[in-house]
Amino acid sequence: MVRVGGTLVNYIWDFSAVFSHADLLILGLRNTVLLAIVSIAIGLAVGLALAALLLCQYRVPRYAALAFVEFYRSTPPIVHFFWFYFALPVLFNIEMSPFAAAVLALSTQSSAFYAEVFRGGILSIERGQREAGSALGMTKAQAMRRVVLPQAVARMIAPLVERSFELTKTTALASTLAFADLLYQAMMINSETFRPLEVYTLVALMYLILLTFASALARIGERRAARWR
Amino acid sequence: MNKPILSVTDLHKSFGPQHVLKGISLDVQAGERIAIIGGSGSGKSTFLRCINFMEMPSQGRIALDGHSLGSVKQTRAGETRVNYAERELCQVRARVGMVFQQFNLFPHMTVLENVMEGLVTVKRAAKTEAREVALSQLTKVGLSNRLDAYPSQLSGGQQQRVAIARALAMEPEIILFDEPTSSLDPELVGEVLRSIRVLADEGRTMLLVTHELGFAYHFATKVIFLADGVFHEVGTPEEVLKEPKQQKTKEFLRRFNEFAF
Numbered sequence: 001m002v003r004v005g006g007t008l009v010n011y012i013w014d015f016s017a018v019f020s021h022a023d024l025l026i027l028g029l030r031n032t033v034l035l036a037i038v039s040i041a042i043g044l045a046v047g048l049a050l051a052a053l054l055l056c057q058y059r060v061p062r063y064a065a066l067a068f069v070e071f072y073r074s075t076p077p078i079v080h081f082f083w084f085y086f087a088l089p090v091l092f093n094i095e096m097s098p099f100a101a102a103v104l105a106l107s108t109q110s111s112a113f114y115a116e117v118f119r120g121g122i123l124s125i126e127r128g129q130r131e132a133g134s135a136l137g138m139t140k141a142q143a144m145r146r147v148v149l150p151q152a153v154a155r156m157i158a159p160l161v162e163r164s165f166e167l168t169k170t171t172a173l174a175s176t177l178a179f180a181d182l183l184y185q186a187m188m189i190n191s192e193t194f195r196p197l198e199v200y201t202l203v204a205l206m207y208l209i210l211l212t213f214a215s216a217l218a219r220i221g222e223r224r225a226a227r228w229r
Numbered sequence: 230m231n232k233p234i235l236s237v238t239d240l241h242k243s244f245g246p247q248h249v250l251k252g253i254s255l256d257v258q259a260g261e262r263i264a265i266i267g268g269s270g271s272g273k274s275t276f277l278r279c280i281n282f283m284e285m286p287s288q289g290r291i292a293l294d295g296h297s298l299g300s301v302k303q304t305r306a307g308e309t310r311v312n313y314a315e316r317e318l319c320q321v322r323a324r325v326g327m328v329f330q331q332f333n334l335f336p337h338m339t340v341l342e343n344v345m346e347g348l349v350t351v352k353r354a355a356k357t358e359a360r361e362v363a364l365s366q367l368t369k370v371g372l373s374n375r376l377d378a379y380p381s382q383l384s385g386g387q388q389q390r391v392a393i394a395r396a397l398a399m400e401p402e403i404i405l406f407d408e409p410t411s412s413l414d415p416e417l418v419g420e421v422l423r424s425i426r427v428l429a430d431e432g433r434t435m436l437l438v439t440h441e442l443g444f445a446y447h448f449a450t451k452v453i454f455l456a457d458g459v460f461h462e463v464g465t466p467e468e469v470l471k472e473p474k475q476q477k478t479k480e481f482l483r484r485f486n487e488f489a490f
Contacts, residue, residue, distance in 0.1 A: 131283055132333035136347035136399060137323025139315060146350050150337045228337045228379040 028185030047114025
């Protein structure tokens with residue numbers, strides 16, 4: 001029961017109209033998951049490269065990477081969506097699908113955040129660890145691969161997962177490009193059924209279940225990566 | 230005298246404006262055990278760390294088995310500089326073992342994996358062979374019953390003994406000990422020193438930076454007192470620790486024995 005303007009209103013929940021469009025929601029969920037996975041994968045790869053530049057001993061690549069990171073940290077993601085989808089065709093005659101534009105916007109933005117996580121994780125490993133590796137005769141690359149990274153990765157998992165959740169929720173912005181993600185499908189169903197409470201509650205539940213499941217997986221991964229602690 | 234296996238000539242090291250080592254020369258013969266003592270900040274750890282290039286010397290040459298390391302380059306200003314290739318440094322470090330004050334075991338590897346790591350990654354030994362060597366070194370330091378433990382499950386003394394086994398597994402020609410007992414609880418010092426003494430009995434060449442003057446006295450064939458970045462006094466343990474000639478050495482030992490009973 002909800003009190004509206006002094007009178008009690010009995011809202012009767014009715015999901016039947018929404019459930020009859022379940023196929024649309026399933027498609028939306030599929031597209032959201034696809035968009036998130038592709039963007040996370042590209043974002044991680046670019047982020048790793050950026051982190052290497054951030055840790056580079058030469059000034060020019062380091063500052064270039066720093067500028068990239070600062071730019072994406074300090075601008076709202078919806079601007080990036082619009083930029084890739086609406087500005088590029090006008091300015092450079094580059095047209096792309098809503099999916100491609102969304103992937104570009106999400107993966108570039110999150111690569112900046114991932115890069116910071118990678119950099120921080122690597123720097124958090126004590127100098128003595130690298131020294132112990134090189135004292136055995138390891139090259140810098142070997143010490144990084146065998147000694148620093150395995151420890152750093154265990155520390156990175158939690159913030160990386162956090163970032164990826166953030167990204168997954170940001171995929172909803174792709175609906176502004178008319179990409180058929182979960183939120184866009186919800187808007188479509190709503191305009192047909194006029195059942196916003198049911199539609200958006202259900203969509204929220206779907207995000208919740210999706211991310212809770214991912215969260216459980218991540219926790220298992222984290223425990224595996226740090227079984228030595 | 231035989232040819233020294235390690236030869237340091239006029240070694241200098243500066244950190245920024247701070248001139249820590251001011252021209253140190255030392256020849257080490259095979260089988261020698263050298264204890265380096267001195268106050269904190271005297272540069273003794275820095276000296277040890279220059280020998281396996283954990284710190285890059287600012288000036289001077291280091292020769293291993295008669296081979297001078299690095300290549301001399303003339304700078305535009307007419308000064309000479311020594312450049313070191315990474316490959317050469319890696320080869321040197323594989324031949325010179327080091328045991329750190331903070332142990333620096335790899336926390337993500339078991340005891341056995343820690344000791345195998347250098348053999349597998351650096352020497353490209355087969356796993357079974359590396360396991361064999363690691364096992365015998367761990368037996369020597371009395372830890373063959375903790376092979377699958379992680380460093381976090383061991384006491385400080387046990388961790389340092391694993392670190393000694395890890396260095397030994399590489400069959401180094403020289404072993405450097407950088408204050409190996411300084412971060413241990415007093416009751417754990419003995420087990421580590423006993424492990425080091427076993428190596429002494431094997432006739433290994435060792436350099437030890439330490440505050441354990443009693444151990445230095447029994448262990449070393451030569452004692453060096455380092456102060457203000459130079460060797461102030463060098464001699465047998467008897468000479469340096471029992472009958473020091475230099476005023477600074479006397480003061481240092483007096484401070485050390487202030488609360489002895």
